[in-house]
Each structure stands twice: as structure tokens, then as C-alpha cells.
Amino acid sequence: MSRILNVAVVGCGIGRSHIVEGYLPNADKFKVVALCDLNQERLDAIGDEFGIERRIVNFDDLLTMDDIDIIDVCTPPGAHLPMVSAALEAGKHVVCEKPLVGSLRDVDAIMAIEQTAKGKLMPVFQYRFGNGIEQAKRIIDAGLAGKPYCGTVETMWRREAPYYAVPWRGKWKTELGGVLMGHAIHPHDIFTYLMGDIARIFGRVATRVNPIEVEDTISASLEMKSGALASFTATLGSVDEITRIRLQFENVTFESDHAPYNPGKELWKILPRNEEVKSRIDALLAGWQDVPSRFQTQMARFHDAIFDKAELPVSSADSRRALELVTAFYHSSSTHTEVVLPLGPDHPLYQSWVPTEFR
Structure with a gap:
């Protein structure tokens, strides 16, 4: 069985860095076979640069492609939740740029989906x-x-x-x-x-x-x-x-x-x-x-986690800890109080830290 995993990169901004630093140095482990972006000009520019022929503008099309093993979500943060959820539910492995999602409620929802998902989820903390x-x-x-x-x-x-x-x-x-x-x-x-x-x-x-x-x-x-x-x-x-x-x-x-x-x-x-x-x-x-630093080692260790049952180099629990800090930070600043962690569903900002007027 081949140990090379086919990757679709969604979002050609930071997604380019994933290709250059993460997938190309690990060419014995990954092959980027598809790109997805709403901007056709950027899609074509990155596709031409790396010789990637499959260029998709509709994310949902990726979910039905049986030859894609990993969906790498590199979109703006507000789009992460539906994409990560759909990719996991479609049986794909998922890489997702930080922040994984936009609230503790959402990260707990993702972690619940993980429990029954066929694929593995790796948030990005390349530093x-x-x-x-x-x-x-x-x-x-x-x-x-x-x-x-x-x-x-x-x-x-x-x-x-x-x-x-x-x-x-x-x-x-x-x-x-x-x-x-x-x-x-x-x-x-x-x-x-x-x-x-x-x-x-x-x-x-x-x-x-x-x-x-x-x-x-x-x-x-x-x-x-x-x-x-x-x-x-x-x-x-x-x-x-x-x-x-x-x-x-x-x-x-x-x-x-x-x-x-x-x-x-x-x-x-x-x-x-x-x-x-x-x-x-x-x-x-x-x-x-x-x-090797940044994406090169993180992606290589993700491959190990998939094939060799190694521990994920970054987990959704790590993302939750990061988002818990963000939530506590915003709450402390707005209330001028000390915040005790951990934070659960009873916390006032559990559903969202975004101010009401901007939601």
C-alpha cells in the first residue's frame, strides 16, 4: 500500500507556505493533487507555479473526491468550522490553520465529531x-x-x-x-x-x-x-x-x-x-x-500519526487550550477581573468572544 497521501489545499494564501515548507520537503509522504480557492486568478497562479492541475472553486466538490486523503484548510478563520466539520464527516484527514475555530463551543463541537470520525484532525501550530x-x-x-x-x-x-x-x-x-x-x-x-x-x-x-x-x-x-x-x-x-x-x-x-x-x-x-x-x-x-522547523516537521509527524499510530504533533485539545486563553483574555479585559481556568459551557463567552455588535 502506498504511504503517499494525496492533499487538497483550500485557500492559496498561507496555503502556499504549507506547500513550500510542508509538502514539498516531504514529497515521499504527500502529494498536493488539488487546490481550492474562490479567487480564480490566485488559484491559477499557484496551480501553475506547482504544476497542480485540479483547481476547484466549490469546496463541497472536494468532499466527494475519493482519491483525496487530506483536506488542508487555509481559509480565513470565520470559514473553518463548517469546512473542518464537513471534511471530517466525509471521512477525510484534516489539517487546519490556526485558529481552529472561533469559540469554545465550536471547538467542543469539533472534538465531539472527532470521536467518531474516520480521519484525524491536526490543527496548525508550526512554531x-x-x-x-x-x-x-x-x-x-x-x-x-x-x-x-x-x-x-x-x-x-x-x-x-x-x-x-x-x-x-x-x-x-x-x-x-x-x-x-x-x-x-x-x-x-x-x-x-x-x-x-x-x-x-x-x-x-x-x-x-x-x-x-x-x-x-x-x-x-x-x-x-x-x-x-x-x-x-x-x-x-x-x-x-x-x-x-x-x-x-x-x-x-x-x-x-x-x-x-x-x-x-x-x-x-x-x-x-x-x-x-x-x-x-x-x-x-x-x-x-x-x-527541521515549522511546517516541515509538523507535516512529517502528522504522516507518522496516520500510518504509524504516533501521537498527533498538535491536537484539538491543544487548540482548545489556546482558545481558552483567548476567551479568558477578552473576558478579563472587558470585566477588569481575574479569570480562573478551565472554562466550560457556563462561561459568559463560551459561545463567542466576539462583541455582540459584530456577530
Whole structure:
């Protein structure tokens, strides 16, 4: 049986990055056989660039194509729920760009569909992959880092008027949020991936940089379930662009590479407490094998999950944790109160965090 999976990419914006970074480097695992986009000009441009002949404008047509194994949803966030649901119900494997959906209610609905679905669902959090973050994760999981003390996440990016010329950006109904949803969601996911679950948060959001509906500046104070403390800050008005994650543990301090859009790729600064800790870390990392960053490794591990019963590299539960943070952030900012996690169906923003006037 062939182990090459046929992929249909829906949305030729970020979908192009999935092809270039994720599928082409894994040509022994995937073949992109179809594209779907409402914009015929963009559809033809990407189809011609990569020699993909099947070009579809009606998403539903993909659901009946028996030779398609994976539907990769790269549309604006507001379209994710019906597409992911339909693809799972049609028996397809599904890859979906972040955010998976636009509310805790919707992510719980997707997770319910997963329980009986034939295919697997993998949300995208490509920033998790690369040598730097993988080494930090291995040290933490091995117990060498010790007790977590505190951490900081700074997402200092820049977005100006041309970025918001794309019609769906900067609007609640289609983007579902601002810097929290489309930008800092990646570094925040890295933080919880390494430091565990959040217990409570006091957050603030503001629109300071651009004349848009959604927020472009945020700040928060957090307490982790471990007892560790953390602070998150992000803006889309920075002059230069960096992503900086610094984690303080009992035995080790980690600091990420500052590359804004690939903080996991390069080796992180690892500062052991003493020579004994250093020796144990050196032994753990001896013979380290390169881990390609971003989509290349995420897609390769998705293939492993499908064929070799490996764990999904990113799960819908990971997406729920990210969306729970977003929900708590918006609620805390609007009520000026601390929010305790986890959040269930009884939370006021469970059905939607989008302000009523924009739904």
C-alpha cells in the first residue's frame, strides 16, 4: 500500500507556505493533487507555479473526491468550522490553520465529531518545531529543568495599513480577533507547550496602532497550575520585530532565539544552574539530530500519526487550550477581573468572544 497521501489545499494564501515548507520537503509522504480557492486568478497562479492541475472553486466538490486523503484548510478563520466539520464527516484527514475555530463551543463541537470520525484532525501550530524548542522540551520532559519559577513572552511585531487592505483582516466577523488570535497565539502556545496549563489570568487588550475593529496590543499577568508566574505582552506596532520567550526553572534558564516568525528553529540559550546540571543536559543532548522547523516537521509527524499510530504533533485539545486563553483574555479585559481556568459551557463567552455588535 502506498504511504503517499494525496492533499487538497483550500485557500492559496498561507496555503502556499504549507506547500513550500510542508509538502514539498516531504514529497515521499504527500502529494498536493488539488487546490481550492474562490479567487480564480490566485488559484491559477499557484496551480501553475506547482504544476497542480485540479483547481476547484466549490469546496463541497472536494468532499466527494475519493482519491483525496487530506483536506488542508487555509481559509480565513470565520470559514473553518463548517469546512473542518464537513471534511471530517466525509471521512477525510484534516489539517487546519490556526485558529481552529472561533469559540469554545465550536471547538467542543469539533472534538465531539472527532470521536467518531474516520480521519484525524491536526490543527496548525508550526512554531512548535525546530532545534531550539525541541531541545528545551526534551530537557523539561526529562525532569532536568526542575521546578518552574516564572516566564515571559514578548510578541513584538509590526502590521501597517497594507496588511489590513486584505478585506477579511482586522474585522471581528472574519478574523475573530487581533494580535491575540492571529499573531501572539503562536508564542503563547509555545509557552504552554513548555510550561503547562494556565490556572488564572488578568489581561488587558487595546487597539493602539491601527484603525481596526480588533485589538493590536495586549498585556497579561498569569499564574500557572504549577504555581509559576508569567507575563505576556504583544503589539503590532513595534519598530523592529522579535519574538522572545524566557523561561526560568529551578535548574535551567531558557531563552528563545528572537526570530519573530521562527523562534523554534535556532538553538536556544540554555543556562544550567551548575556544572552537574550542565553535564546531565550535555549527556541528554549528545548526538542531537537536526529537527527541521515549522511546517516541515509538523507535516512529517502528522504522516507518522496516520500510518504509524504516533501521537498527533498538535491536537484539538491543544487548540482548545489556546482558545481558552483567548476567551479568558477578552473576558478579563472587558470585566477588569481575574479569570480562573478551565472554562466550560457556563462561561459568559463560551459561545463567542466576539462583541455582540459584530456577530
